[in-house]
Amino acid sequence: MSILxxxxxxxxxxGITGAQARFxxxxxxxxxxxxxxxxxxxxxxxxxxxxxxxxxxxxAVEATGAHASAIYAPAQxxxxxxxxxxxAGITLLVCLAESVPRHDAAAxxxxxxxxxxxxxxxxxxxxxxxxxxxVGGIGGDRIAEIYKPGRVGVCSRSGxxxxxxxxxxxxxxxxxxxxVSIGGDPLIGMRMLEVLRLFEADPETDAMVIYGEPGxxxxxxxxxxxxxxxxxxxxxxxxxxxxxxxxxTGASFGHFAAMFRTQSETATAKRRLLTQAGAEVASSxxxxxxxxxxxxxxxxxxxxxxxxx
Amino acid sequence: MQVNxxxxxxxxxxxxxxxQAEFFLSYGFGEVGPRLIxxxxxxxxxxxxxxxxxxxATVCDINPVRGITQWDAMGLWERVGxxxxxxxxxxxxxxxxxxxxTEADALLLEVNxxxxxxxxxxxxxxxxxxxxxxxxxxxxxWSDPDGEAIGLGGRPVTARERLVLEAxxxxxxxxxxxxELDGDIALLVGGGGAGLHQHxxxxxxxxxxxxxxxxxxxxxxxxxxxxxxxxxxxxxxRGMLLGVNLLQLAPCDLLVKAMLIALKRSDKDPKRFPxxxxxxxxxxxxxxxxxxxxxxxxxxPYGASLRDGVRAIxxxxxxxxxx
Numbered sequence: 329m330s331i332l333x334x335x336x337x338x339x340x341x342x343g344i345t346g347a348q349a350r351f352x353x354x355x356x357x358x359x360x361x362x363x364x365x366x367x368x369x370x371x372x373x374x375x376x377x378x379x380x381x382x383x384x385x386x387x388a389v390e391a392t393g394a395h396a397s398a399i400y401a402p403a404q405x406x407x408x409x410x411x412x413x414x415x416a417g418i419t420l421l422v423c424l425a426e427s428v429p430r431h432d433a434a435a436x437x438x439x440x441x442x443x444x445x446x447x448x449x450x451x452x453x454x455x456x457x458x459x460x461x462x463v464g465g466i467g468g469d470r471i472a473e474i475y476k477p478g479r480v481g482v483c484s485r486s487g488x489x490x491x492x493x494x495x496x497x498x499x500x501x502x503x504x505x506x507x508v509s510i511g512g513d514p515l516i517g518m519r520m521l522e523v524l525r526l527f528e529a530d531p532e533t534d535a536m537v538i539y540g541e542p543g544x545x546x547x548x549x550x551x552x553x554x555x556x557x558x559x560x561x562x563x564x565x566x567x568x569x570x571x572x573x574x575x576x577t578g579a580s581f582g583h584f585a586a587m588f589r590t591q592s593e594t595a596t597a598k599r600r601l602l603t604q605a606g607a608e609v610a611s612s613x614x615x616x617x618x619x620x621x622x623x624x625x626x627x628x629x630x631x632x633x634x635x636x637x
Numbered sequence: 638m639q640v641n642x643x644x645x646x647x648x649x650x651x652x653x654x655x656x657q658a659e660f661f662l663s664y665g666f667g668e669v670g671p672r673l674i675x676x677x678x679x680x681x682x683x684x685x686x687x688x689x690x691x692x693x694a695t696v697c698d699i700n701p702v703r704g705i706t707q708w709d710a711m712g713l714w715e716r717v718g719x720x721x722x723x724x725x726x727x728x729x730x731x732x733x734x735x736x737x738x739t740e741a742d743a744l745l746l747e748v749n750x751x752x753x754x755x756x757x758x759x760x761x762x763x764x765x766x767x768x769x770x771x772x773x774x775x776x777x778x779w780s781d782p783d784g785e786a787i788g789l790g791g792r793p794v795t796a797r798e799r800l801v802l803e804a805x806x807x808x809x810x811x812x813x814x815x816x817e818l819d820g821d822i823a824l825l826v827g828g829g830g831a832g833l834h835q836h837x838x839x840x841x842x843x844x845x846x847x848x849x850x851x852x853x854x855x856x857x858x859x860x861x862x863x864x865x866x867x868x869x870x871x872x873x874x875r876g877m878l879l880g881v882n883l884l885q886l887a888p889c890d891l892l893v894k895a896m897l898i899a900l901k902r903s904d905k906d907p908k909r910f911p912x913x914x915x916x917x918x919x920x921x922x923x924x925x926x927x928x929x930x931x932x933x934x935x936x937x938p939y940g941a942s943l944r945d946g947v948r949a950i951x952x953x954x955x956x957x958x959x960x
Contacts (some may be wrong), residue, residue: 351886404774426853429772431739434670434701442702453885468885469919486830488882492943495883499940512829515668539830544668568833571840577791581816581833581849595837612838612944 330457330506331481331526331533332420333396333444337461340365340388340418342409343400344376348424351405352398352465353377359471361461364392369414385416396420398454398463406450407432414443422463423449426513431517440517447517448510453487455508466490466509478503480620483520484539485510485546492613493537493566500617505533510546520546521553528559533622535562542569542588542595551601562623563607564616567595642785654762655755661694662731663747664738671699671738675731677717693717705735726759739862742772768924789816797848797867804863811853813864814847820845822950823874825865827852827892828882831943835880838947844954847871854887858895865899876911877952880946884918892916893924900931907933911953915946 339356343349354377357363361429366376366390372383382388382621385397397418401409403425413421421440428436428450440447448455459477466487468474474491476498484490487509494504507523508523512517520538527533536559540547547567553559572581573594588594592601608623610616638645659674676694695717699705710731714724728749738746745767773780786802788794794802801815822839824846832851834841839846848868855861868877879896885894887911893914900907914936921939928936935953937946 355676403771427740427771429775430666430769431671431701431742431772434666436668438700438702467887468883474883483806484830486828486882487830487885489830491829491883491885496942515670519668525781533759541830541833566834568830568837571833571836574840575818579789579816581814581836581851611841614942614944615835 329530329532330460331523331530332448332455332506332508333457333461335360335441335461335597336362337362337396337398337420337462337463338362338392338394338400339463340367340385340392340394341379341398341400342367342380342385343402344368344381345371345374346400347352348465349398349400350376352400353379353415355467355471356462359462359467361441361463364394365389375571377590385412385418389416389418394418396463399423399449399540401425401427403428403432403450406435410436410447411439411533412535414439414445419445420463421445421449421517422452423447423511424452424454424464425449426451428515430515433513437515437517444485448508450511450513450516451531452509452511452516453490455506455568456504457506458504459484464509466507468473474498475507476503477505479503479505479532479534481533481536482507482538483510483523483527483536484508485512485520486539487512489539489566493539495618496613496616497537497620499539500621501621502617505530509582514544519549521549521559524550524553525562528561532566533561535624537616537620538565540565540567540595540598542598544592545593548592548601549597551598551605551607554602554605554607562620562621562627563602564623565599565602565607565609566613566616567599567602570595639785642787643781644783646919654760656750656752657754657755657757658723659750660719660752661726661749661750662734663745663749664743665745665747667698669698670701672703673699673713673731673735674696675713675717676871677719697737701739704739705732707732719733722757723753723759726753730759730761741766741771742775742818743767785827789818797870800870801864801867804860808860808861808863808879810855813853813860814849814851815864815867816849817871818846818848819873820847821873821875822846823868823870823871823877825850825877825879825896826846826881831880835878835943835947838944839878839951842947842951844947846937847874847953855891858891858898861892861895862898862902865896866902867904868943869899869903874910876950878913878946878950879913880913880915880943882943884916888920889916889918889924890920890927893927897927897931907931909933911935911950913937913946913950913953915941915943916951918943933948 345368366381374381454466456462458475490509663674710728714727
């Protein structure tokens, strides 16, 4: 199993006639993603790389049964695109645009939550369940080498770091159940903890790797959930941005969201919270696989000991 | 007159009001949506009040699809203990200010203090707003192209930072970002997260970057070349790391082309100015061929980690130092 997407997921692309969407479309189909429809208002009836284009999401859903949407609408149109998709019954939305106006982002996220839909992004490169399906630009030209199927769930605040983490796992002979880039904007849909809850419930995920940054409280929420016993599978964290603590608060060096305003939002504070909660925190990418193997062995021994009792 | 780098277009002078009661009201954002804070104390350290769980301050998450109603606002002011005779006026202004907050695409709208005058009228004595830069396209009247950007910690921007800011306005393509620091390693790092991680690893090695940088993909090398110009122009730099996360979409050779353009424009000789490249992904072969045309550039083998890149530049620079 995997979370959010698998080989049965039927995907439509909103904004399919744009350059980036077409580019990702060809890579995604090559990978095996079932892209069944596209939507571009006013372009209904056209065919893009043998995918039928519709004028509205509702028409596309009715004709094809798609339930996931990769939204390539630019930032200023994202809110409408999300509302349209939700009203048409889409339950998984992947929003790639970055720097979505905050009020639009808030409304779109709330509308999705109220409908019980999963909204991933904004400013994400998507998600992948290796060997099954991928939605969004995640991947690249060596996708099979970087993203191997396996039993580790990955959740990252950076699309680029998703690739780096999965590559390290792959080099060490470990694979990934699903890798989710949750997006780098300050206000996003699915939060890190919500992704981890899905991994916790997934029988084919044994452990999780998270990549966190200064700013916001994603990692703090994860630490609290581990402490509360809500997340019981091993969590290995990698945090970046410690160097920012040498400089004044309110300075943003990478993702706009990666800016700490209070001391509890620094990389150091998050590292401490996660460690205290019982998660392992790696100092570099290379350490992640060995830590995973180590916690895996520990858990195996613990389970055996428990079984004996 | 300038305020935070922006020219002040006017100064309003109002008569002093006789204050009967003071309140605080602030619209801002939590991590999942808009948030309202109201308090029966104006002019106090409101965050402390809220943190201490004062009964005279309350925080309310707002459903942005629904907005805030007269009765929501009435309930909140009642909860913090506002006098009954002021409730209707307070609730009305709270709803109106929410409309201002959303229509202005504000990230923050803070009234401190909101007062009841001796004449029993409501008056906004102090108000501060922050507008969302990502939504400025909807508010042309507020865009300030001549506004002065502010550097790290409030210092003025440097010549190199200005170069990058201007390129972002003048050239098409993904954004480039450059923050000047005072170390000696020129850092051209890409992928927000990978850039942060490499910067951390450098400080763990005891090295100090001369800058931080980031860039989003561009269709041509022109804009990234300006980022290289800025990175190389810092007077302290003695070597450069070009380190980017494994590229999944953008071509590698475009960045190396940009580097070549900037190197030609600079006074740096790669034989004496170490350059380490850690760059893998689409069109890597072409990127390697281009890089090989400059003697002295060290392009790490496929599979090298971000840490390998960091160690390579530190060791290359110490080698140059010892000569």
